Amino acid sequence: MEPIKISGILSIILGLIFIIFPVFSSGVVSIIIGISLFFFGITLILAGFTASNIIIGILAIIFGLLFTFNIDAVSFLLGFQFYIIGIILLLAGIIGLISDTQISKIASVLIIIMGIISFALGGFSIGNPLYAAILIGVCLIIQGIGMLLD
Template identity: 45%
Template sequence: MDYGKVLGIIFIILGILFIVYPFYSATAVSWIAGICLIVFGFASIISGFSVWSMMAHVSIINILLGILAMLLGFLFIYQIDALSFLLAYQFFLIAFVMVLFGIFGIFSGPDVLSKVASALIFILGILTVILAFYSIAQPLYAAIFVGICLILEGIVFFVSGNAIES
């Protein structure tokens, strides 16, 4: 079975879903991030209490970070309106990741098609920075750009087929 083609099809389908349903996909990403932060926070609190007798100062930091992560996780899940406050940072983080992936892909892509896709992702990252200044209160653009990136990477995986060795 060619896992690269299967992964490409999955990425293309996810990209289309992100573009067609940007609000629901942004909500799903918020839920996933929130659940991950809650689990991370819980694990950090448990870790902090487990080493309390040996390293109290490290334990306090672990517990405080765990509480902060859990609060942020609940904020992502239950306070979608509060997410718009953090969206400005999310936009810039998404743009930063897209620009980095674009640059790294341009220099380390295995073939011309992946280098072209990486250049397009780099350009979309620059556009995301520009749009972040104009649309901080509009969270749907981030989901659309993620969808476009997923489609581009899905096409690369599907066409090259050698992205994942079986």
């Protein structure tokens, strides 16, 4: 079996898990977002030692650690994660467009688009964070079906 077909099947299974167990899935999403923010912050700092990269990188690392280890003091941020990520991505994309860093302009535009998408997910998850888990599950299933049909 081709790797793309296996990825499609795994994507569908993961999507179903997200839909069937949204509480568990939202915890997993929080950990994945935390790890992603942590590594994004490190990458941003290492991309260029400018003041803006360092400040945004440190913020990304702090929020990444908070989301990864699910500290109770920030449990109120669960619904706001996507907004925080959106702000960090928008700032990083805008800085990539206006500065002379090694990040390409196309990558900066894609980062800005991902920031906007993150804000849209924040709109769904602010009232109930479980909506984000269900939405991610649906997206995984659609992606898996697309992989199987290729």
